[in-house]
Amino acid sequence: MVHKYKCNNINIVLDVNSGSVHVVDDIVFDMLDYIKYGNNAIENKYSRYEISEALEEITKLKQQGMLFSEEPPREALPDIAAREPVIKALCLHVAHDCNLKCRYCFAREGTYGGVRSLMSLETGRAAVDFLIKNSGSRRNLEIDFFGGEPLLNFETVKGIVQYGREAEKRHGKHIRFTLTTNGLLLDDESERFLNEEMHNIVLSLDGRREVHDNMRVARGGQGSYDAALPKLRHLVESRGHENYYVRGTFTRANLDFCEDALHLADLGFRRISLEPVVDCTGADYAITPEDLDAISAEYERLALKMLERKSNGQGFTFFHYVIDLTGGPCVAKRLTGCGAGTEYLAVAPDGALYPCHQFVGIAGFEMGRLPEGNLDAGIRGRFEKCRPEAKAACRECFAKFYCCGGCAAAAYNASGDIMKPYEIGCELERKRVECAIMLEAAGEKEA
Numbered sequence: 001m002v003h004k005y006k007c008n009n010i011n012i013v014l015d016v017n018s019g020s021v022h023v024v025d026d027i028v029f030d031m032l033d034y035i036k037y038g039n040n041a042i043e044n045k046y047s048r049y050e051i052s053e054a055l056e057e058i059t060k061l062k063q064q065g066m067l068f069s070e071e072p073p074r075e076a077l078p079d080i081a082a083r084e085p086v087i088k089a090l091c092l093h094v095a096h097d098c099n100l101k102c103r104y105c106f107a108r109e110g111t112y113g114g115v116r117s118l119m120s121l122e123t124g125r126a127a128v129d130f131l132i133k134n135s136g137s138r139r140n141l142e143i144d145f146f147g148g149e150p151l152l153n154f155e156t157v158k159g160i161v162q163y164g165r166e167a168e169k170r171h172g173k174h175i176r177f178t179l180t181t182n183g184l185l186l187d188d189e190s191e192r193f194l195n196e197e198m199h200n201i202v203l204s205l206d207g208r209r210e211v212h213d214n215m216r217v218a219r220g221g222q223g224s225y226d227a228a229l230p231k232l233r234h235l236v237e238s239r240g241h242e243n244y245y246v247r248g249t250f251t252r253a254n255l256d257f258c259e260d261a262l263h264l265a266d267l268g269f270r271r272i273s274l275e276p277v278v279d280c281t282g283a284d285y286a287i288t289p290e291d292l293d294a295i296s297a298e299y300e301r302l303a304l305k306m307l308e309r310k311s312n313g314q315g316f317t318f319f320h321y322v323i324d325l326t327g328g329p330c331v332a333k334r335l336t337g338c339g340a341g342t343e344y345l346a347v348a349p350d351g352a353l354y355p356c357h358q359f360v361g362i363a364g365f366e367m368g369r370l371p372e373g374n375l376d377a378g379i380r381g382r383f384e385k386c387r388p389e390a391k392a393a394c395r396e397c398f399a400k401f402y403c404c405g406g407c408a409a410a411a412y413n414a415s416g417d418i419m420k421p422y423e424i425g426c427e428l429e430r431k432r433v434e435c436a437i438m439l440e441a442a443g444e445k446e447a
């Protein structure tokens, strides 16, 4: 399968199966259509000599396995059903409570549709034991502290980390902790602790003040930008601008989200992520199919601005444009998906286990409960099968080696079926992959 497109006036050809990316001139770009569709217009546009030269180049790439390469035969793919079923990561919902009530909050102000509650240290310890017990021979494990707002339960976070550090020594494991926070409760003590213990932190900030304050509001309805920003900046500076992401959400209300990314960069943040809101309730801020063209154009504008800033020595990283073209197609990722419900589980404050944070509280998705931790084989089996390989839409998609088959939670929310990729999400993913490849290609052109 070959995918060709123009972006930033660069003709880009992706040979999907080999992962080869080619920056080609107009005639080779046009010839690919000629080969595929037999379009005679090419003979009026180029001379016979030019056509034969371009054909020669295409034939050479084909012979080298870098164009029109075949998909690997199924029997050549690793048999994931035969793998040892291990759990690599847990998302601990240490607080089903929040000090904000963001309008777009999928967690319904952190409660996930239940009651406000905090995880006990006992449940947190049981989660660490469960992870280690189910990790097989895997050494590197991950625990994410999530909420609601996890710093509402800071003492328990500290206790779980201490317990985890003792447990990793006893069992020869290494646990990487991360925490997601809105930043409002940060103080000297929590900042010091996060810098010492958290491998990564995710900081919630949507961008421009008016954009942020439109959605991320306190209980009294006032915006949280001015309260959060100084604390988030201080934390990032105290970490030496390493191992963090500032993560925002964009909605229909800010389809010009490139401005928000640039605003975050202007504030000094260098690691930025902006996610499209996922809302299937028909809210006025939900993204609709009519918005896709505007969002695609905005992703492209963002990529161009990033190139501009890079050339001015003010470059920044955009999470969705980080793509590895050097390793070739990621077959392992394609086979395993994001790992929800199999290698990655979420733990609610009461110890209930779910396929991931976005399924917490959804009826029919509770997989088990700590401390026993016996997992529902039926739910696990459904997620085991929920792989890009098994989804018809993914098999024909050029982005299949860069996308892990889409988000099962978004699919479920949109259609009630975890196997049916959320089409709006797919369109955006494909555009992000195109932009990410263009940035790599532009980098190569500059070199």
Ligand code: SF4
Residues within 6 Å of the ligand: 098, 099, 100, 101, 102, 104, 105, 106, 107, 108, 109, 110, 147, 148, 149, 182, 204, 216
């Ligand atoms: S800070 Fe997070 S958990 Fe709290 S209301 Fe906002 S989106 Fe929801």
Ligand code: SF4
Residues within 6 Å of the ligand: 388, 391, 393, 394, 395, 397, 398, 399, 400, 401, 403, 404, 405, 406, 407, 421, 425, 426, 427, 429, 430
């Ligand atoms: S973008 Fe959608 S169709 Fe393409 S691989 Fe990802 S989930 Fe599958």
Ligand code: SF4
Residues within 6 Å of the ligand: 338, 339, 340, 344, 355, 356, 357, 358, 406, 407, 408, 409, 410
């Ligand atoms: S199902 Fe979606 S939200 Fe859950 S872990 Fe996978 S990608 Fe993330």
